[in-house]
Amino acid sequence: xxxxxxxxxxxxxxxxxxxxxxxxxxxxxxxxxxxxxxxxxxxxxxxxxxxxxxxxxxxxxxxxxxxxxxxxxxxxxxxxxxxxxxxxxxxxxxxxxxxxxxxxxxxxxxxxxxxxxxxxxxxxxxxxxxxxxxxxxxxxxxxxxxxxxxxxxxxxxxxxxxxxxxxxxxxxxxxxxxxxxxxxxxxxxxxxxxxxxxxxxxxxxxxxxxxxxxxxxxxxxxxxxxxxxxxxxxxxxxxxxxxxxxxxxxxxxxxxxxxxxxxxxxxxxxxxxxxxxxxxxxxxxxxxxxxxxxxxxxxxxxxxxxxxxxxxxxxxxxxxxxxxxxxxxxxxxxxxxxxxxxxxxxxxxxxxxxxxxxxxxxxxxxxxxxxxxxxxxxxxxxxxxxxxxxxxxxxxxxxxxxxxxxxxxxxxxxxxxxxxxxxxxxxxxxxxxxxxxxxxxxxxxxxxxxxxxxxxxxxxxxxxxxxxxxxxxxxxxxxxxxxxxxxxxxxxxxxxxxxxxxxxxxxxxxxxxxxxxxxxxxxxxxxxxxxxxxxxxxxxxxxxxxxxxxxxxxxxxxxxxxxxxxxxxxxxxxxxxxxxxxxxxxxxxxxxxxxxxxxxxxxxxxxxxxxxxxxxxxxxxxxxxxxxxxxxxxxxxxxxxxxxxxxxxxxxxxxxxxxxxxxxxxxxxxxxxxxxxxxxxxxxxxxxxxxxxxxxxxxxxxxxxxxxxxxxxxxxxxxxxxxxxxxxxxxxxxxxxxxxxxxxxxxxxxxxxxxxxxxxxxxxxxxxxxxxxxxxxxxxxxxxxxxxxxxxxxxxxxxxxxxxxx
Numbered sequence: 175x176x177x178x179x180x181x182x183x184x185x186x187x188x189x190x191x192x193x194x195x196x197x198x199x200x201x202x203x204x205x206x207x208x209x210x211x212x213x214x215x216x217x218x219x220x221x222x223x224x225x226x227x228x229x230x231x232x233x234x235x236x237x238x239x240x241x242x243x244x245x246x247x248x249x250x251x252x253x254x255x256x257x258x259x260x261x262x263x264x265x266x267x268x269x270x271x272x273x274x275x276x277x278x279x280x281x282x283x284x285x286x287x288x289x290x291x292x293x294x295x296x297x298x299x300x301x302x303x304x305x306x307x308x309x310x311x312x313x314x315x316x317x318x319x320x321x322x323x324x325x326x327x328x329x330x331x332x333x334x335x336x337x338x339x340x341x342x343x344x345x346x347x348x349x350x351x352x353x354x355x356x357x358x359x360x361x362x363x364x365x366x367x368x369x370x371x372x373x374x375x376x377x378x379x380x381x382x383x384x385x386x387x388x389x390x391x392x393x394x395x396x397x398x399x400x401x402x403x404x405x406x407x408x409x410x411x412x413x414x415x416x417x418x419x420x421x422x423x424x425x426x427x428x429x430x431x432x433x434x435x436x437x438x439x440x441x442x443x444x445x446x447x448x449x450x451x452x453x454x455x456x457x458x459x460x461x462x463x464x465x466x467x468x469x470x471x472x473x474x475x476x477x478x479x480x481x482x483x484x485x486x487x488x489x490x491x492x493x494x495x496x497x498x499x500x501x502x503x504x505x506x507x508x509x510x511x512x513x514x515x516x517x518x519x520x521x522x523x524x525x526x527x528x529x530x531x532x533x534x535x536x537x538x539x540x541x542x543x544x545x546x547x548x549x550x551x552x553x554x555x556x557x558x559x560x561x562x563x564x565x566x567x568x569x570x571x572x573x574x575x576x577x578x579x580x581x582x583x584x585x586x587x588x589x590x591x592x593x594x595x596x597x598x599x600x601x602x603x604x605x606x607x608x609x610x611x612x613x614x615x616x617x618x619x620x621x622x623x624x625x626x627x628x629x630x631x632x633x634x635x636x637x638x639x640x641x642x643x644x645x646x647x648x649x650x651x652x653x654x655x656x657x658x659x660x661x662x663x664x665x666x667x668x669x670x671x672x673x674x675x676x677x678x679x680x681x682x683x684x685x686x687x688x689x690x691x692x693x694x695x696x697x698x699x700x701x702x703x704x705x706x707x708x709x710x711x712x713x714x715x716x717x718x719x720x721x722x723x724x725x726x727x728x729x730x731x732x733x734x735x736x737x738x739x740x741x742x743x744x745x746x747x748x749x750x751x752x753x754x755x756x757x758x759x760x761x762x763x764x765x766x767x768x769x770x771x772x773x774x775x776x777x778x779x780x781x782x783x784x785x786x787x788x789x790x791x792x793x794x795x796x797x798x799x800x801x802x803x804x805x806x807x808x809x810x811x812x813x814x815x816x817x818x819x820x821x822x823x824x825x826x827x828x829x830x831x832x833x834x835x836x837x838x839x840x841x842x843x844x845x846x847x848x849x850x851x852x853x854x855x856x857x858x859x860x861x862x863x864x865x866x867x868x869x870x871x872x873x874x875x876x877x878x879x880x881x882x883x884x885x886x887x888x889x890x891x892x893x894x895x896x897x898x899x900x901x902x903x904x905x906x907x908x909x910x911x912x913x914x915x916x917x918x919x920x921x922x923x924x925x926x927x928x929x930x931x932x933x934x935x936x937x938x939x940x941x942x943x944x945x946x947x948x949x950x951x952x953x954x955x956x957x958x959x960x961x962x963x964x965x966x967x968x969x970x971x972x973x974x975x976x977x978x979x980x
Contacts (some may be wrong), residue, residue, distance in 0.1 A: 175539065178197070179194055179302075179306070179312055179314075179612060179882055180194060180195040180611075180613040180614040180617065180716060181194055181299075181302065181312055181314070181315040181316070181613060182206070182315065182317075182318070182353075182606050182607065182608065182609025182610030182611070182612065182613055183298060183315055183316070183317045183318065184193075184315055184355075184390055184603075184605040184606035184608060184609065185227070185291065185294065185295065185297065185318065185331070185334075185357070185574075186227055186263065186376050186392060186393075186605075187227060187261045187264060187392035187393025187394065187425070187426070187427065188227060188261065188392030188427075188576060188758065189224035189225060189226055189227060189392070189576065189602065190224070190227045190228070190294050190298060190389065190887065191208055191224055191225070191602065191603055191605070191606035192208070192209050192211065192299070192301075192302060192315075193206050193207060193208045193209065193603070193606040193607050193609065193610040194206070194207055194209065194302070194610055195207070195550050195610045195613070195614050196271030197213055197614075198208070201442040201556050201976065202656065203368070203369060204365065204611065204614060205369065206362070206365065206593075206607035206608075206610045206611055207605075208223045208303060208603050208606060209223070209298075209305060210223055210305075211223070211224075211244075211297075211298060211301050212301050212304075213225060213244045213245045214242070214244060214245060214246050215245040215246055215249060216246060216249055218634045220765075223602070224602055224624030224714045225243065225244050225294070225297065226243075226244050226245055226247065226248045226259065227249040227260070227261065227262065227263065227294055227392075227548070228243070228244065228247040228251070228259065229241050229243050229247055229258070229259045229262070229293050230242045230243075230246065230250045230254065230257060230292065231240070231257045231258075231278045231281075231282055231284075232257070232276070233257075233281075235252045237281070238281065238490045239278055239281045239282040239589070239663050241284070241432040241768050242281065243293055243297040244297070247285075248260070248465075250854070251461050251462065251464065251465045252458055252459075252461045252462025252463075252464075252465055252502065253462075253807075255273075255455075255457050255458040255461055256273070256274060256275035256278065256738045257274070257275065258273065258288050258461075259271055259273045259274060260273070260464075261392060261393050261427055261810060262287050262290045262291055262459075263287075263291070263392075263394075264393045264394075264427070265290065265329060265331045266288065266323070266326075266327045266334075266570055267287070267323075267324060267326035267327035267329070267330050267743070268286075268287060268326075269286060269291055270285070270286065270287075271284070271285070271286065271287055274290075274470065274595050280733045285840065286330070286336075287330060287332040288330040288331070288334035288337065289334070289337065290331075291331070291334035291338035292333075292334040292335075292338045293338075293608070295317075295334060295335060295338035295340065295655070296339070296786060299311055299312050299315070299338065299339070299340075307531065309340055309517075310586065311676050313340055313341045314340070314342050314613075315340055315342055315351075315609075315613065315614055316336070316342065316350075316351065316352075316609045316610070316613040316616070317331060317342075317351060317352055317353070317605070318337055318352070318353050318354070318355045318358050318605050318609050319331050319352050319353070319354065319355065320394045320396045320421065321354035321355060321356050321388075321396050321415075321418045321419075321682055322352070322418060322419055322420060322421035322422070322682045322683070323356075323421065323770065323912045324421060324730055324742055324743040324744075325743065325744070325766070325770045325771050325772045326743060326909045327421075328352060328769050328770045328771065329769075329771055329930075331734075332351055332352065332354060332769070335351055335435045335960075336653070338624045341527065342409075342826040348924065350362055350616075350768060350769060351769075352523060352769050353608075353609055354396075354398075354400040354418075354611050354679075355389055355590065355605050356387040356389055356396055356418075357400075357413060357608070357612070358604070358605045358606075358607075358609045358611075358612060359387055359389060359572060359574045359605060359608055360385070360387070360400065360402060360411075360413060360572075360608065361411070361607075361608035361609075361611040361612050361615075362598070362604045362605070362607045362608035362611065362638075363518075363572060363596075363598065363604075363608075364379070364402075364404055364411055364417075364675050365607075365608075365611055366584055366599065367379075367974060371599070372599070377569075377570050377596065378403055378597060379403060379404040380404070380406075381403070381738070382401050382402065382403040383402055383403070383414075383569040383570060384399060384400070384401050384566060384567060384568050384569050384570075385399070385400070385401075385402050385568070385570050385571075385572060385980055386399050386401075386415070386552075386555070386568045386570070386571045386572070386837065387399075387400070387571075387572045387574060387586055388552065388571060388572070388573050388574070388575075388578070389574045389575045389578075389605075390425050390426070390548065390574075390575040390576075390577040390578055390749075391425055391426060391575040391576050391577060391813045392423070392427055392576060393418065393423055393425050393426070393427055394422065394423055394424055394425050394697075395422050395424060395425050395548060395550075395551050396418075396419065396575075397419040397551040397552050397554070397555045398415065398418045398555060398682075399415075399416040399417045399418075399420075399555055399556070399566070399568065400413050400414060400416060400561045401413075401414040401416055402414075403963070405979070406728050412512075413617075413819055414637075414930070415563065415680040416558075416559045416562055416563065416566065416680075416685075416701075416743055417555045417556070417557075417558035417559035417680075417682075417700070418555065418558075418680065418681075418682030418700075419551035419552070419554050419682065419961060420551065420618065420682065420683050420730065420731060420732070420739060420935065421545070421682075421683070421730065421741070422548060422550070422551055423967060424523060424546050424548060425548075425575075425577055426468075426471075426576060426577040427464075429467075429471060429577070429580070430464050430467040430468050430471060430521050431464065431465035431467070432461035432467075432519045432520050432522075432523065433463075433470055433471060433511060433516065433519055434460060434464040434466070434467040434522075435460075435463070436511075436519055437463040437467060437496070437507075437509060437511075437590055438459055438460055438463045440509055441459070441501060441505075441509075442465070442503075444507060445505060448505075451503060452502060452503035452505070452572060454501055454675075454814075455502055458502060459501075459502045459843060461591070462501060462502050464707065466496050466498070466758060469494075469496075470496060470511050470516075471492045471494075471516075471580070472850070473494035474493060474494040474513065474516055475579065475580050476583055477493075478492060478513060478581050479901055482581075483612070485590065488513065489494075489513070490513050490514035490901075491512050491514070492510060492513050493510045493511050493512035493513060493515070493516075494510070494511055495509070495510045495511075496508065496509045496510070496511075507750045511650050516815050517582070518669075520582070521956050522543060522546075522547070522616075523546075523547050523548055524547060524548060524549070524586055525544075525547030525548060525549030525550060525586075525630065526586075527543075527544075527653070528544065528549045528550065528553060528590075529545070529590070530556075530590065530591070530592075532553050533553050533556045533557050533560070534557075534846050536553055536554060536557040536860050537732065537733075538730070539553075539734065540737065540738055540739065541738070542738060545738050545739050548583065548586060549590055550739075552587070552590060552591070554732070556568075557715070558701055561700075561701065562701050564882035565980075568591075568593075569597045570596055571591060571593060571594075571596065572595075572596050572597075572598060573587065573595045573596065573597050573601070574598045574605070576601060576602050576606055578597065578598075578601050579601060579876065582760060584597070596839055601806075608768070612946065615622035616823050638883065646969065656732065665827065677910045678818050679703070679768050680701050680702060680703055680704060681698055681700055681701065681706070681766070681770070682700060683700045683730045683731055683732065683771070684696045684698065684699055684727075684730065684731060684732055684741065685697050685698040685727065685728060685730055685764075685766070686728065686729045686730070687727070687728060687729075687762070687806070688713075688725075688727040688728070688729055688736050688742075688805060688853070689715070689805050689806050689807060689808040690718050690804075690805045690806070690807050690808070690819075690822055690851075690852060690952070691814055691815060691818045691822045691855065692735050692736050692737070692814075692815040692817070692818025692819070692822075692853060693734060693735055693736075693808065693812060693814050693818070693819075693820035694729050694733070694735060694736060695714070695715075695739060695808055695810070695812065695814055697711070697762070697764050698764060698766065701737075702767060704767065704768045704770070705765070705766060705768055706765065706766050707763075707764075708763055708764045709759050710751075710761050710762070710763050710780050711761065711762045711763070712759065712761040712810065713759060713779070714760075714762075714807060714809050714810050715758060715759070715760045715761075715762060715806040715807070715808060715809065715880075716756075716757050716758065716759055716760065716788070716806060716808075716809055716851065717754055717755070717756055717757060717758040717804075717806065717807070718756065718804050718805060718806060718807040718851055718852075719756060719803075719804040719844055719848060720752065720753060720754070720755050720756050720841075720844040720847075721753060721803060721804060722749055722750045722751070722752055722753045722928040723747060723748070723749045723803035723804075724747070724748050724760070724776070724803045724804065724805070724806060725745070725746075725747060725748075725803045725804060725805045726745075726746040726747065726774065726776070726788060727742060727744075727746075727805065728742070728743050728744045728745070728746070728772075729741060729742050729743065730743050734812065734813050734815070735815040735818065736815075736818075737815070740952055746774070747788075748776050748788055748803075749753065749786060749803075749805050750778060750784050750785040750786065751784045752784070754778060754846075755847075755850065756781075756847035756848060757847065757851065758778060758807060758843050759779040759780065760776055760777070760778065760779065760782075761776070761777050761778075761779045761782075762774065762775070762776050763775045767799050771789070772789070773787060773788075773789050774787070775787050776788075795801045804848075806901055807848075807851045807852070808855060808857060811858045811859055811860050812860060813859060813860045813861040813864075814855060814856060814859040814861060814864075816861075816864040816865045816868040817868055818864075819852060819855065819856055819865075820868055820869065820872060820886075822852055823849055823852055823853070823882065824872075824882055825851050825880045826845045826848055826852075827849070827879065827880060827882040827885065829845055830842055830845050830846070831881065832880065833845075850884060853885065853888060853889055853892075856889055856892075856893065857892045857893060860895070861870060862893040862896035863896050863897055863898060865889065865893060865897070866890075866894070866897030866898060866901025866902060866904075866905065867898075867901050869886050869889060869890055869905065870901060870904045870908065872886055873886055873905070874909045877920075880923035880925055880926045881925060882927035883912075883923075883925075883926045883929070884925035884926045884928070885929070887909060887912075887926070887929035887930050887933040888929050888932070889930070890905050890937075890939060891929070891932055891933030891934075891935075891936035892936065894933070894937050895937060901967075902909065904933070906937070906939055906941065906942070908931045909933050909934050909939075909942070910930075910934070910941070910942055910945050911932055912926060912927065912930040913927055913934075913945060913946075913949060914945050914948075914949075915932045915948065915949065915952050915954065916956075917953055925941055927958060928958065928961055931946070931949075931958060931961045931962055931965050932961060932965060934946070934965055934969070935961075935962075935964060935965025935966070935968040935969060936965075936968070937968075938968055938969050939969060940969060942965075943969055944969070946962050946965060946966045947966065949962050950962050950966070
């Protein structure tokens with residue numbers, strides 16, 4: 175590598191760090207060092223190992239916006255709202271930076287999160303150039319990302335690096351640009367052990383060990399489980415990923431927000447009715463409160479830890495104070511956050527109601543309080559690891575990340591897992607150090623591979639020379655009669671390719687395609703080794719509309735619907751060459767590389783030449799509208815979201831009604847076809863029992879919607895026997911009431927009455943015999959007599975069968 179600079183960047187939510195590697199050839203040791211980056215506040219400059227990941231766009235006299243990164247930018251929080259971006263990492267993969275005014279975006283040309291992130295990377299590497307007296311900017315680095323980053327987030331990070339002049343990647347430098355943060359922690363931890371900076375007895379890796387890493391920073395929590403084995407003779411670190419948690423943005427910023435919201439509300443109370451004077455400063459007030467909240471959290475934590483170190487009692491009244499002569503709008507504010515008040519504010523984030531036993535019921539945890547906390551990622555990861563290896567046992571837990579220094583985090587994880595935790599020596603720097611170590615081994619591996627190839631070439635040349643000599647010698651040992659009187663054996667040494675260690679990467683969560691009725695279909699399962707190419711999914715997805723355009727909404731998560739714990743990661747649109755009818759079969763194939771950039775191919779199954787390819791990244795300003803195209807209908811039986819499925823039918827019924835009112839008959843048939851597809855999905859679903867209560871609720875509140883009522887009776891007639899008895903009985907009461915002579919005038923609609931009659935017949939409901947016979951004799955029902963007689967025959971036929979069997 176040029177200049178032998180093996181650089182690693184931890185592009186953090188709160189702080190960013192850049193490290194390099196010292197190589198000691200005498201003792202064959204490597205030592206990562208963290209750069210002291212230049213940090214400028216309002217008046218002075220200093221050097222520190224961490225750089226606040228905050229960017230401030232300051233307008234100069236030429237009306238240009240100049241970006242400042244670090245402390246000076248952080249000081250502008252609450253003062254220059256719309257010009258300052260904090261925690262841009264949590265926006266990666268999105269199309270916009272909501273904290274910046276449009277004027278600033280347009281003038282600076284920083285419209286997207288990767289544009290802002292590029293400013294932080296540029297600041298870091300430019301200081302490396304100055305510190306190391308380089309003639310040009312370094313362009314080969316390894317940048318860390320959360321292991322739970324989705325494809326769009328990964329791609330956005332690569333774009334930020336490219337905009338900052340980084341050319342790392344397979345094509346330019348022969349290695350990956352991105353490294354998962356838990357792996358970086360492992361590299362650093364192993365290196366510390368090799369340097370005897372960590373007791374060798376702490377974790378013996380001479381035999382494979384299963385290690386959990388809990389990495390909590392300012393914006394994300396990464397929980398991962400790895401099988402790790404170090405081979406000292408060959409200097410190989412083998413890492414196998416077993417499981418990685420879902421992406422979650424519950425972390426340090428969440429704790430700050432909890433404190434800041436309380437500070438803001440208390441501040442408003444001190445104004446005693448004058449809040450209106452600063453109502454236009456709502457966002458600036460919250461930003462200012464966030465700045466104070468972070469300081470309070472750090473000070474309170476240090477006070478509590480100091481008391482523990484001194485063996486003092488930690489009182490609930492111990493706290494940190496805020497004294498601001500001008501909190502916002504010229505108004506002063508004083509307050510104190512005690513330990514008791516702090517713990518009450520952050521209680522929803524702690525997941526105190528969850529235990530290890532919840533690993534076995536993880537799929538039942540779908541409410542936000544059960545998911546959006548610091549414990550759920552642990553349960554999620556353990557569940558995934560057990561799916562891969564039911565007997566998996568965690569040998570050690572490594573705690574890392576800036577937020578891991580908070581006393582509450584360590585206490586909560588210890589209580590959850592019931593085991594001692596290994597704390598990384600310096601959680602703020604570990605990830606960057608590990609990235610530079612990884613960078614070194616990337617290049618070392620390339621060199622070893624190159625040497626192996628050269629050795630193999632040399633070996634081939636030697637073999638050819640030996641064969642030639644062997645042939646010459648054989649000629650010398652041939653008698654005049656042609657018989658061999660001598661024999662020469664030549665042994666050629668074979669070169670074995672050098673092993674470079676295993677670094678198997680996996681997908682952290684299911685990648686799902688959302689289909690109609692609020693459901694998702696898993697395309698790639700969590701734990702799948704990357705890169706991956708799926709089989710062709712055919713005879714599984716159907717067009718739900720007469721169209722040439724389909725929606726492809728992608729979700730990540732273990733859930734069955736588009737609700738929590740799943741989250742949407744991308745929304746793409748695919749357009750075929752021509753329009754196809756409802757029910758047309760669509761084939762889909764998906765591939766994903768080690769950096770989680772995903773490519774999806776979709777084509778008409780009976781016309782493979784009509785195909786489209788979409789890449790799930792952010793290469794374009796591609797803001798596909800939800801109204802462009804329709805979601806696909808799933809053929810394969812799955813568990814459906816009952817409310818979403820019935821809501822889809824309700825929307826189609828309303829659209830049919832509106833079209834008929836406007837005398838617009840075009841498209842009505844395709845809407846009926848779409849309803850039929852949804853009903854077919856319900857008939858074949860794996861959770862028919864969930865529909866009884868929801869259908870009864872609809873029947874209770876939509877008495878005059880004849881088309882929708884008729885469809886609900888159709889569904890109930892098909893699947894009612896699968897319902898709970900109480901739901902079934904209520905449905906039968908509704909159906910009988912609908913067709914009874916006393917309510918005939920109220921429900922005088924052919925579709926509704928016919929569907930009710932058929933439902934009772936399909937369900938062979940004995941209690942309906944009397945009302946059906948009464949209707950046959952009633953002249954009002956002359957148009958329904960065939961259906962009435964057929965249903966009556968179904969019921970009586972079933973009764974006779976039962977009687978004969980008994």
